Amino acid sequence: MRTIHRPENTAIVLFAGVALFLAGLVVVRFGEGPAYPAVSTIFILAIALPPYAAIVHWLSWRKGLALVALLSILPAAVEGLAVLTGIPYGHFTYSAALGKLIAGVVPRTVLLAYPPILFAAATIASQTVRSAPARVLLAGAIGLAIDLVFDPAAVHAGFWTWDVPGAYYGVPLQNFIGWAVTGTIYAAIFFLVAKKELARDGCVPVMALAGGFWTVCLWTGYLIANGLYLPVVPGVLLIIVMSYLLVAPSCPWGQEAVSAG
Numbered sequence: 001m002r003t004i005h006r007p008e009n010t011a012i013v014l015f016a017g018v019a020l021f022l023a024g025l026v027v028v029r030f031g032e033g034p035a036y037p038a039v040s041t042i043f044i045l046a047i048a049l050p051p052y053a054a055i056v057h058w059l060s061w062r063k064g065l066a067l068v069a070l071l072s073i074l075p076a077a078v079e080g081l082a083v084l085t086g087i088p089y090g091h092f093t094y095s096a097a098l099g100k101l102i103a104g105v106v107p108r109t110v111l112l113a114y115p116p117i118l119f120a121a122a123t124i125a126s127q128t129v130r131s132a133p134a135r136v137l138l139a140g141a142i143g144l145a146i147d148l149v150f151d152p153a154a155v156h157a158g159f160w161t162w163d164v165p166g167a168y169y170g171v172p173l174q175n176f177i178g179w180a181v182t183g184t185i186y187a188a189i190f191f192l193v194a195k196k197e198l199a200r201d202g203c204v205p206v207m208a209l210a211g212g213f214w215t216v217c218l219w220t221g222y223l224i225a226n227g228l229y230l231p232v233v234p235g236v237l238l239i240i241v242m243s244y245l246l247v248a249p250s251c252p253w254g255q256e257a258v259s260a261g
Contacts, residue, residue, distance in 0.1 A: 016214060020217045024221025056068065071186055075115075098110075117211070123203070123208045126251075139187035140187050144179050145234045151175065153223050155170045156170075220236060
């Protein structure tokens, strides 16, 4: 096993995760008002910046920024497609709580919200399996698990609603099928772009999972506080896995052990 030096700021990530969990459990109550979209934007930006910085530092600023931009714009475009056509997530509508809409369709904050989830999923996958195809599939599955936590909480908070609500706390099955498909595609893009760095280092840097970790911590606390208990199960499991990786980061694969596919 190739041991990775634990960055000192992983302790800060863990502490912030505990704070966000407690905030979701006892403090956070979502609503609307003139200041709320700005607060929401600042909060989402604060969650997104650390994993963005980790990826850019790892890949180099040009390659990293290009990847972050691609994985921000592409998911936002797919979200817009879903709002307009129902493909691939089903017909749904955003509320005003997340700020102004791009072309009247998708909030600008969506550009920031998805990449941290993908980076967390890719980090976990890179430390769990060694072949590129297995990493892509596992990252897609982990992204779906995060959505099982996030979507019912966001619907309860009033961030968006489906035209035809589903059985899973208002979220339809089509949404999760869409997440599995698109998340796997985005993971394939990520691992293809990072192929050289993964061959060199074996795994994605552990700090890249910070934003996804914080997201799951906040929403898991919120779910418990509001009696939405089924999504708490994947939330707790994800928190345990990501906490372990932050406490004892290691890469099981030496440079020669990482399969190119």
